[in-house]
Amino acid sequence: MAVAHKFARFLQRTRFLNKNYYTNENGCTRSFCTMIQQPKTLNIKRIGVISAAAGVLVGGTYAYYKIGKARKSIDLEGTQQETVLLKYKPPIPSSRRVISPIDTTGLKLTLFQYQTCPFCSKVRTVLDYYGISYDVVEVNPVLRKEIGWSPYKKVPILLTKVDEGYQPLNDSSMIISLIASHLYDKSYKVEDLANFYPNIGILDEEGNFKFEIINKYFLMFNNQLPKNRTINDITEERKWRKWADEVFVHVLSPNVYRTIDESYKTFRWFSDVGNWEEYFPLWERILVVNVGATAMWLIGKKLKKKHRLKNDVRQSLYDEANFWLRNIRARGTTFMGGNKPDLSDLAVYGVLKSIEGCDAFQDLRANTKIGDWYDAVKEQVDTHAGSMKLRN
Numbered sequence: 001m002a003v004a005h006k007f008a009r010f011l012q013r014t015r016f017l018n019k020n021y022y023t024n025e026n027g028c029t030r031s032f033c034t035m036i037q038q039p040k041t042l043n044i045k046r047i048g049v050i051s052a053a054a055g056v057l058v059g060g061t062y063a064y065y066k067i068g069k070a071r072k073s074i075d076l077e078g079t080q081q082e083t084v085l086l087k088y089k090p091p092i093p094s095s096r097r098v099i100s101p102i103d104t105t106g107l108k109l110t111l112f113q114y115q116t117c118p119f120c121s122k123v124r125t126v127l128d129y130y131g132i133s134y135d136v137v138e139v140n141p142v143l144r145k146e147i148g149w150s151p152y153k154k155v156p157i158l159l160t161k162v163d164e165g166y167q168p169l170n171d172s173s174m175i176i177s178l179i180a181s182h183l184y185d186k187s188y189k190v191e192d193l194a195n196f197y198p199n200i201g202i203l204d205e206e207g208n209f210k211f212e213i214i215n216k217y218f219l220m221f222n223n224q225l226p227k228n229r230t231i232n233d234i235t236e237e238r239k240w241r242k243w244a245d246e247v248f249v250h251v252l253s254p255n256v257y258r259t260i261d262e263s264y265k266t267f268r269w270f271s272d273v274g275n276w277e278e279y280f281p282l283w284e285r286i287l288v289v290n291v292g293a294t295a296m297w298l299i300g301k302k303l304k305k306k307h308r309l310k311n312d313v314r315q316s317l318y319d320e321a322n323f324w325l326r327n328i329r330a331r332g333t334t335f336m337g338g339n340k341p342d343l344s345d346l347a348v349y350g351v352l353k354s355i356e357g358c359d360a361f362q363d364l365r366a367n368t369k370i371g372d373w374y375d376a377v378k379e380q381v382d383t384h385a386g387s388m389k390l391r392n
């Protein structure tokens, strides 16, 4: 009983009980307890206040973060991100070496890449066309530890041996413009040309801040046009290279990752053609194929919306390929560049080559006339036809 009493007093102290007094018929004052009934409105009020406070806190923090970010973006807009020259080569073993016996350029290049990345494929196409030898480092697309040394986290990265060390070149179109400018006049050193392609802070169409090489499609001719070239065809070449990056490349992903089965098939082909069995341990391969195929299938749907592709994404692929072919036909030549491929032919070919083993590529060949042009460029690239230009 005493224990019960003690407990009741304890509860009272803790305000769960309300103490009441009454006088009995003997004149003694007695007490009894009742439970305090919390008014419901108090709870609702309290929840309201807490929610409002939480809302203010979350909203305030978000606004503070957004304002901070916007302020930082405004500060950084127009500033230049320095590309750091490396004193030593990062100690990453090459996956393979592409040797061209006719290479006279003296360039020492290492390409950090994914074998099936369209941007990397573009760079390989240009190096192969000009008959330039290079080392390849196959980067694991999920873990990416092979480019851990680089502040730039995308591929391709072309590491170029220069007098003072190693110059990393980031962005496929800048790499191609720089290499083409160097081949045009070898007295322009790679490290000097790199300074002509500054990485500038800008806000993109969606208002997101990013660093971009604004003049990446421009070749550096130092006011002297190469033989047999006009301002008009240089401008056209630039326009179509841009189209390859900004339009054509965007129809690929939703096509090669169209269904989950197609996505798995694509990743299995990536694994084969990228020789992943040789370069990556089994657990990494399993991780990349499963995570990659599922993630890309989901991302493919978003990209389809973002780039406003047709419901039947194959049709968008055929439409763009036909648009390209119509424009070549209007010139009455085999290639966009005339009777030899120019950098825009190489760019579109490189982008397409990255999906060569996918169903989408076979469907494209079967449903459009792209095959004739594609095979003609392939022949030029595989025979290093561009190296002839270097000798003249």
Ligand SMILES: N[C@@H](CCC(=O)N[C@@H](CS)C(=O)NCC(=O)O)C(=O)O
Pocket (backbone or CB within 6 Å): 114, 117, 118, 119, 141, 153, 154, 155, 156, 170, 171, 172, 173
């Ligand atoms: N503008 C860049 C785009 C490069 C790019 O987006 N590369 C993709 C691979 S296809 C990449 O590295 N994405 C980052 C990632 O895989 O995490 C270029 O032309 O090189």
